[in-house]
Amino acid sequence: MDLQFDDAHFMRKAYQEAQLAFEKGEVPVGAVVVVQNRIIARAHNLTEQLTDVTAHAEMQAITAAAHFLGGKYLTDCTLYVTLEPCQMCAGALYWSQIPRVVFGASDTDRGYKAMGAQLHPKTEVVSGIMEAECADLMRTFFAQRRKK
């Protein structure tokens, strides 16, 4: 039996990563990298825990996927991430030559589009998968943080 999973399935896995970030007090963003219907990397934002602005979910997922593949180009991969990538992560995805990026919620403030950064012209971008849930998780996180 060869189950084919859809984008919603893999975005749910990225969302579960975002929930792990939430539980650690990190801005709740999660990502997975998929190749041939299989998850080869999972990561969530760890900027606070690692005291490192570069420790976004996507950056860790890109590094982990490249190690899994044994090469720096993420050929045939799709990255699923709960929030629109920032310009740093868009830049890393650009260099990776990944053919497909799927994100949940848009980030009209610091997303790569608002900042003017670019994905690779050959990268297909799909947005809005589980958008409401991904955005709600962010809103809940920042509402709780403001109360503290």
Next chain:
Amino acid sequence: MDLQFDDAHFMRKAYQEAQLAFEKGEVPVGAVVVVQNRIIARAHNLTEQLTDVTAHAEMQAITAAAHFLGGKYLTDCTLYVTLEPCQMCAGALYWSQIPRVVFGASDTDRGYKAMGAQLHPKTEVVSGIMEAECADLMRTFFAQRRKK
């Protein structure tokens, strides 16, 4: 005796890092992070050796400097890098809130300016320090690679 070093001094240190990258067959870009006249991080491009597109000199230097400082913001720091940062590195520098970035050669092809990405509005940018040497090192590298 409290020697105050100028931008050319620290760019020379970044250039020495770029030379280390060159010797390893890596695209020759080097970076140092300086705070209060002292180098707290040195790095050079290791994308081939680490098979990781995120292993640019600046990214490693930002991570190392944050670990040295014990916090993710590079307050009071200056990053010296031999080549204009790409959009990934500009994005990381943006998040780090670094107050000053000094680069050597411009990258009119994949530099953050050409790509449309942004440094933080509060970041002062100085360019052209050791520009000819930094650019020459890149040209020599790519000329040698084309011959192989």
